[in-house]
Structure formats: C-alpha cells, structure tokens
Amino acid sequence: MSEILSSPLFLLGTVALILLALFFVLLPVVRGGSAATRLARRRRALEELREDLDPSDYRKRLAKLEQEQADSGGSAISSRGLAGLLLVSVPLLTLFLYTQLGRPDGIDPEPGPNGELRQILGELTSRVRNEPEDIDAWNRLGMIWKQLQQYPASEGAFRRVIYIEPENEFARVELAETLLYASNRAQLPPESRELLDSVLADNPDNQKALWLAGLGAFHEGDERRALGLWIRLRDLLPEGNVRQRVTEQIAQVSDAPQPEPVAESAPAPMTNPHAGIPGMSTGGAGMQAASRDEDSAETGGASIQVEVAVDPTLAGRLAGSETVFIFARAVNGPPAPLAVKRLSASDLPASVTLSDSDSMAQGLSLSVFPQVQISARISRTGNAIASSGDLQGQSGPVTVQDTDRITITIDEVVE
Incomplete structure (x- = not known):
C-alpha cells in the first residue's frame, strides 16, 4: 500500500x-x-x-x-x-x-546496477543533445554502452569524441577495446591495433594501451613483444593487486612453451588476461560473464569508509527528500564512477562504506586504481548528473591502499 x-x-x-x-x-x-x-x-x-x-x-x-x-x-x-x-x-x-x-x-523498483546505468544514460543523452561537443559526456556514454554490451552504440560514442578531438587518448584506447569486444575474438582487429599503436606513439606509458597491445601481440604469437609491453606496464604500476596480476601473467607467458597461433574463430584459452587491469575485462560478452566470479574471488577487494555531513550554513536549504550520491572516481582513469552509494538527504549525517561490491561496471572498481577522489552530491532533481543548484563536497586525491576512512563535508553549491 x-x-x-x-x-x-x-x-x-x-x-x-x-x-x-x-x-x-x-x-x-x-x-x-x-x-x-x-x-x-x-x-x-x-x-x-x-x-x-x-x-x-x-x-x-x-x-x-x-x-x-x-x-x-x-x-x-x-x-x-x-x-x-x-x-x-x-x-x-x-x-x-x-x-x-x-x-x-x-511502481518504484530498486534500480540495481544496470538500472543506475540506464538512468545515467538517459541524462547523458539529454546532455549531448544540448551540448553536442561535450567530450566528457560522450566518453561516459561510450563506457556505459560498453558495460551494457551495446558495442555499436559504444563505438559510435567514442568515434564522436575522436571526430571532435582526434588526439583524445582515452577515446582511442576505449574504441580499440570496444572493437575487440564486438569482434568476439581474441585477436585485435586491425583498427584496434592501429589505434593502440598511435596512442603508444604519443604516450608510451598509457597503461591500458600497453596491456591491450601486449594482449594482441600474445594472441598473434609474438610473445617477445607482449612481454616487452607487459614488463613496461608492470614497472609503471604501484604495488598492489594490479601489479601482481601483470607479474603473474608475465611469469605465465615466460614459462609457457611456445604456443601455436590461435585460430581466428575462437578466443584464446588464457586465464582471465584482463583481470585486475584498469577498465579491462575479457574479450567478448560470454567471457565477461565467466570471469566475473573469478575476479571477485581472486582480488582481496578494497574499501573506504566515508563520513558525510552537510555544512550547517547549507543545511537550511534541504527538505530532506533530496537524493544523495556518494561516489569515487579514479584520479587518472575513466570518468565513470568506480563505486556509488545512494541515500536520502534525511539520512545525513551518515557513514557509508564504498567497496568493490559497489562497482557499476566490471573492471572499474576501487581495487584497480591506486588513487581516487571521493565526492558527495545532493541532487534536487534525483539525477546522477550534476545540475545547477545541487550541493556537493569532495576530497582531494586519496590513495586507496593507505586510506581506511575519510570525511566529506558538503559545502559547495553547483553553479
């Protein structure tokens, strides 16, 4: 009732x-x-x-x-x-x-992860309709469509970014990965290889490009190039789960007998090669689902307890029914949130724990990025996208492994 x-x-x-x-x-x-x-x-x-x-x-x-x-x-x-x-x-x-x-x-069902994504998707679609040159919005659309396994739509969003800004590094790498997923094969499509090569030519330290390019080289039978790319990636990563995964993959390839080239029609039977890599998951929708349980079992997981309160000078503006979003984003990574909690303004002040279980997209979680920024926003419209009149507060960059607790004070008004 x-x-x-x-x-x-x-x-x-x-x-x-x-x-x-x-x-x-x-x-x-x-x-x-x-x-x-x-x-x-x-x-x-x-x-x-x-x-x-x-x-x-x-x-x-x-x-x-x-x-x-x-x-x-x-x-x-x-x-x-x-x-x-x-x-x-x-x-x-x-x-x-x-x-x-x-x-x-x-009447008012629990949205769940995909429901949240589709809500954000609708808001971003309206945003790019009004601001067709908004690169950040197009990149976020591409990430969400990819998570929902709508690869043609994801490809279109990233191509739009590249049309607006041909040198956009993030969009080129994500487009390369999207084309890989859409092909449902282990081998990198030719365009993906070209995109990754162009990114590494501009920035040899792009971690995701190093991983994907190494994966492509491995499946083409070029272990020497794959090891070179992955060793460079390992040396760039801080200590933690991600570096450990890359190190294990390097050891596996170094100790393995020389493999024969993989047939074009079937994905290579590697042990979850994307696990723990920022923004990565196995190539192909079927392999993504198969690796999800393995990922969660193998990684210890990361979590940060967040204390959220409203500045007393702004508390009088609230009715109590507004929606509160508490989320973490990578400092150097994709724009999509790594973990999200949703509360009501009447719940504040509140203490919540952001963890890998709050991830909205596979491969985008707290444990795979060394530094994140924690934000809390009170939305008057209930939309996940910030709008004028919302109230917000945020932290500076924090190291995930070294941070157990953080306090956020909502003390800004979004203009």
Missing part, C-alpha cells in the same frame, strides 16, 4: 480508471431507473386527454398506470441499492485484486 501512496501519478491514474469502470457499470442501472419518469409522463398525458375519453376507459387506463407505478417503485429502490453496492464494491475489489495479483513493488 505504501508503494501506491508514494506515487501520486500512479494513484491518479488508478482513480481515473476506476471512475471510468464505474461509469460503464452504472450506466445501465441508472437508465433502468428512468421507468418511473416515463410513467409520470404517461400519467400527465392521460390527464390532458381525460375530457376526450369515455369515463370508464379513463378509469381503466388510470388503474393500469397506477399498477405499473406500484410495480416500478420496488424496482427503483432495488436499482438504487445496486448502484450503491457497485460504488463501494468496484473500488474495493480493484484494490484487493491489485494487492493480491499485481506488483505494487514495481
């Missing part, structure tokens, strides 16, 4: 439909009650003809009308009783059937 009452629009629609049903149900009953009106009209017409009728004929007709009126009296009472019964029973029966057979919890 609380779900129904919490949605005024649904409640108004329900009332309108019940009234419409009552109209069609009661119409025949009401029309049936007009018999008394017809008899009264016949009685008046008979009185007007009284002087023209034979007295015995008049008395006979009058007696007949009086008998009909007497008979219709009970019928009118019965019709009114039936109408009253229907007025009460139809709404009550509708409510009972809906609560027993319907889905009241479907």
